[in-house]
Amino acid sequence: MRGKRMDRRTFLKVAGACVLGLGVMPVTDVFGGNDLPKILRNPNALVGKKWAMVVDMKKCWDNGEEGCVDCIRACHRTHNVPNIGNAKEEIKWIWTASYENAFPDQKNEYMEESLKGKPFIVLCNHCANPPCVRVCPTKATFKREDGIVIMDYHRCIGCRYCMAACPYGARSFNFKDPRPFIAEVNPKFPTREKGVVEKCNFCAERLAEGLLPACVEACKHGALVFGDLEDPESNVRKILRSNYIIQRKPQLGTKPNIYYIV
Amino acid sequence: MYNARNTVIGLILLIGLVSFPFWYSTGKAASAPQPKLDTPTIQELEEKRCVEATPYMRASHMQLLNEWRTSVIREGNRIYVAENGERYNMSLQNTCMECHSNKTQFCDRCHKYVGVKPDCWTCHIESKENKL
Numbered sequence: 065m066r067g068k069r070m071d072r073r074t075f076l077k078v079a080g081a082c083v084l085g086l087g088v089m090p091v092t093d094v095f096g097g098n099d100l101p102k103i104l105r106n107p108n109a110l111v112g113k114k115w116a117m118v119v120d121m122k123k124c125w126d127n128g129e130e131g132c133v134d135c136i137r138a139c140h141r142t143h144n145v146p147n148i149g150n151a152k153e154e155i156k157w158i159w160t161a162s163y164e165n166a167f168p169d170q171k172n173e174y175m176e177e178s179l180k181g182k183p184f185i186v187l188c189n190h191c192a193n194p195p196c197v198r199v200c201p202t203k204a205t206f207k208r209e210d211g212i213v214i215m216d217y218h219r220c221i222g223c224r225y226c227m228a229a230c231p232y233g234a235r236s237f238n239f240k241d242p243r244p245f246i247a248e249v250n251p252k253f254p255t256r257e258k259g260v261v262e263k264c265n266f267c268a269e270r271l272a273e274g275l276l277p278a279c280v281e282a283c284k285h286g287a288l289v290f291g292d293l294e295d296p297e298s299n300v301r302k303i304l305r306s307n308y309i310i311q312r313k314p315q316l317g318t319k320p321n322i323y324y325i326v
Numbered sequence: 327m328y329n330a331r332n333t334v335i336g337l338i339l340l341i342g343l344v345s346f347p348f349w350y351s352t353g354k355a356a357s358a359p360q361p362k363l364d365t366p367t368i369q370e371l372e373e374k375r376c377v378e379a380t381p382y383m384r385a386s387h388m389q390l391l392n393e394w395r396t397s398v399i400r401e402g403n404r405i406y407v408a409e410n411g412e413r414y415n416m417s418l419q420n421t422c423m424e425c426h427s428n429k430t431q432f433c434d435r436c437h438k439y440v441g442v443k444p445d446c447w448t449c450h451i452e453s454k455e456n457k458l
Contacts, residue, residue, distance in 0.1 A: 103397050103416070104405040208402060216399045217449060241448075249451060252420060257448035272404050 108274035112292030114192070114211040115266055116321040117280070118303045119185050120287045127285035135185060136160070138282030139264070144255045146245035155236040157264040158187040158279055166312055179326065185288070187279075188213065188234040188264035189312060189320030196226035196235065205261075211293075211321060212266045222259040231316050235263045293321065359439040362431035367424055376425075377408050388444075391418060419450045427453035 070078075124132070139145070139158045146155050160183035164171050167184075194213045196205050204219035205226050227235045241258045249255070253269065256262050267277035275281070280288045291300035300323075309323045327333065368374060376383045378390070394416040397403045406414045415421050426432045429452045437444065 102407050103393075103401075103403045104407060104413075105403045106405055109402075206400070210402075214399070218395060218399070251451050254419060254449040254451060257445075268402065272402060 106272050106274070110271045110274055110276075112210050113294035114292060114321065115190065115271075116211070116291065116293045116300050116323065117187075117266075117277075118289040118291075118300050118309070118323045118325065120289070120303075120325040121182070121184060122325055123285045124185065124283075124287035125182065128287070133160070134282045134284065135279035135288060138278045141248065142250055142267070142270075142278040143253055143265075144242075144246050144250050145262075146242035146255075147247065148240075148242075148245050153237075153239045155238065155242065155262065157236075157262075158185065160184060161186045167310065169313060169315060170310065184324065186232070186234075186312070187322065188266075189232055189318065189322045190264075190266055192319035192321060193317060195229040195231070195318060199225040199229040201225065208268070212268055214265050214268055215261070215263060217254075217256055217260050217262070220260040222261065224261060226261055231313055231318065232320075235261050237261050356439070359435040361433075361435050362428055363426075365425060365427045365432075367427065371425075377406065377412070377414050377421075379409070391422075394418070418446060423450075423453050429453055 128134075136158050140147075140156075143157060145157050148154055163179045163182050163184060166186050190211060190213045192211065194205075194207055197207050197213060200206075201223060202219045202221055204217070204221070205213065205215045207213050222237065224237055227237060238256050238258050238260055243249075243255055246255060267275070267279075270277060276290055277288075280290045289299055289303060291298035293300060295301065303325070304323060307325050310326060311320050311323060314320070363374070383390070394406065395418075398416050404416050406416045408414065423429070429447075
């Protein structure tokens with residue numbers, strides 16, 4: 065008779081095991097399924113941990129014709145950047161600034177004559193410590209894992225805190241509908257609308273397809289070099305190792321990721 | 327009651343006016359929109375199927391697009407794997423509008439009917455047919 069009735073100890077053991085099994089069930093549901101992930105990264109995408117660019121101004125000035133703006137034109141055409149034709153409402157992703165304006169803290173009274181008034185190619189510095197991201201109230205601008213400081217135009221409310229925070233003037237505000245000011249619309253990339261801030265996105269949409277940024281591709285003389293700073297063998301690291309490099313306003317601690325050879 | 331006659335007539339007129347939209351359109355339900363699918367790209371497809379099944383797309387395309395935009399911009403993932411394993415580039419402008427190039431006939435018909443005005447087209451470029 066004893067074998068047929070379960071004693072209290074055995075009952076508790078079996079009950080405990082059952083409860084444990086129930087507790088494990090949701091875990092097996094999660095890990096046991098073999099559903100494919102629904103959203104993937106493009107296998108051809110360029111992958112980096114900290115994207116950076118070296119701008120070799122020597123190559124730009126020595127090889128390029130006077131007033132060469134291939135990089136600017138390529139960028140602005142690719143991203144439907146309008147040409148408003150009015151300095152106050154200008155929209156720019158990559159542009160030129162004089163040495164004195166680009167590097168205001170690195171000029172002295174008796175500076176090298178050859179640098180005076182020279183045009184420097186400037187763009188968003190994709191800072192490692194970006195002040196624009198810190199001040200954005202809607203998180204419309206944020207830093208991606210690969211170091212690109214990018215904007216989600218869907219979220220931008222046009223408060224322009226980021227413009228106030230950016231020490232490089234790399235951000236532009238759309239005071240009016242930009243569409244009528246785009247000479248040739250690129251149907252592959254969206255335009256922006258009135259009331260949002262915009263800036264260089266390091267061609268995130270091209271990197272995702274395995275292409276280099278449009279400005280880098282457009283420069284015939286290789287003055288613009290793009291690569292991953294975290295990779296010691298990358299082309300940018302090789303250049304940084306063997307050249308004297310300057311950055312824009314390094315004393316502000318924003319850690320810009322655009323480097324200049326002068 | 328003073329001026330009972332005038333008051334009653336006024337009341338009847340008022341009720342008539344206020345209820346005018348209701349009885350005027352009784353029995354005249356607006357016909358359901360029928361979005362057109364005949365674009366050259368769709369005609370060329372062997373299996374006429376959107377990224378997901380039609381009932382799902384009809385009911386949830388807005389959630390799908392919302393998911394896409396978050397994933398593309400904020401996570402940098404741009405490939406969508408559909409239920410049948412087919413892969414698509416997650417892009418309203420380049421993927422959706424390539425097939426549905428007839429925006430006025432396809433998108434606008436339903437959006438007008440239900441009275442929603444998505445502001446996608448202030449930035450995303452609609453297909454050429456509408457620019458004429």
